[in-house]
Amino acid sequence: MLTLAIGDLFIPERSIDIPQKFKRLLAPNPQSIPTNSKINRVVCLGNILNSTSTLQFLNTISPKFELVKGEYDDASILSQQLSLVMGSHTKSTTSGNCGVNVPMYSRFVHDNLKIGYTNGYQIVPRGDPLALSAFARELDVDVLIWGGTHRVEAYTLDGKFFVNPGSATGAFSFDWPEFEEEEEEEEEEEEADAEREGENQEEATAAKSAEEKATDDNTEKASGHNKETNETTETENSTKKEEAVGSGNDPKEKQDTANDLEAFKKSLYEATELNTNIPSFCILDTKGSTCILYIYTYFNNEVKVDKVTYNKE
Template sequence: MNCRQLVGVCTGDFRYWGYEAYDMPIFTYNLGVGEGFYIGVSCQHCEIDSELVLVIGDLHIPERKYYIHPAFKALLAPGKIQHVLCTGNLCSQSVYDQLKCICADVHVVKGEFDELPFPETKILTVGRYKIGLTHGHQVVPWGDRESLAMLRRQLNVSILISGHTHIPEAYEYDGGIFLNPGSATGAFSPLKASPQPTFMLLDIQESSVNLYTYRLVGDEHKVDRMEFPSAA
């Protein structure tokens, strides 16, 4: 039996994401994106041959939002994700501390509202893929494909992750992959007054990158899946 465990069951007290407390029950959910893909379901016979990367950003806690929605918090259980990549604008130490609770390998870049000493850009390797990370407020016009493509070439990476617009995007362009996780809290931005809360999960394999975009619809989350073959 081959399956990948995307996010595990959280049985502990994970109440303090942001500035409002919620009791988190044991969470078990069938992702429903294909056979063998589950959230919160453990499998003794699983062969985990990929690396899981949480891509998140633009939380703006507590200035624009007080907390991340409990439907999202329940998904972000500790211990099952190998890497966290954050596009910045956390805006508080407590949010950074909660990212560190999800996994030890956390990479954050500085947004224009961050006071913590994060770098402007980061480059890291996950599997065989080089990934560049930037907030995106330095890119003019904001979210412009040509400007982002130029930055990807300058960083010499296969995948460029940026934020700032609070609008999720995922596309291939000019020989690279471009991702924007949107705002995990749905914080307002100059481009959109009430964006939909979103984050992304990357399943990085040897020959492909599978992308899952989580969207908050009412009090429930929906998942969209994309595959980028031979991304390196």
């Protein structure tokens, strides 16, 4: 069975629409109902906001459409929109979707897998693996689909499979990205390692200087000629050092440094997969005790597909 997991659209508040390439993939036959004969169930994790057309698009993809309330959804408005959409297309829905109440979470069973889904805004800390694991045990599910973070995630913990489809529109999030904290920790570790290496080098340099000084003293006592030779050598070395230091004022080196700094500043404003939310959704192919997850992401006008496999223990 193929299940589409999608959510956090924020249309039109934070995004105009689902990318057209995603729409063509999800609804290859827009003139028929359902518009996708391969997808058996659509699970929406909420935060659709004020877009009846988007709700209708998701509703017509498959015979079953299931929706949970997002953090920013208005339950009364969402219920009215659902009633309007469901009135034009009769189909199977989860309990609560046709009435005023839209559930915060729900679950279904297929073969040997129990699958639960929620927006996740009620889980504190948000997106915390241990909190999600406790919630999965509370729902008694093998696979938990959650949203709210706008980041694609898929991992196994305590024998359960956790899936976050991200944002289908790439809508921005007010949460602080976690990779910045990881980078800060790595930088602190690198600085500590650099300090330790610097201390070791200073100790080695001091020991070497002491040995050289002792050798120089013995040499001076042995021969005055050697002393003059050493002084001449030291003078030449000092001259070379001064020339090396003076080379730092080379205009070419200054220009290279300025170019590197300018390139770094430009990179701060470039959109990459690490510093921006990218549109994404997931399709779960469940059969028996196996769940094959297909992750669709849209970046640089291209759709990329990744595959993750989970086997229930």
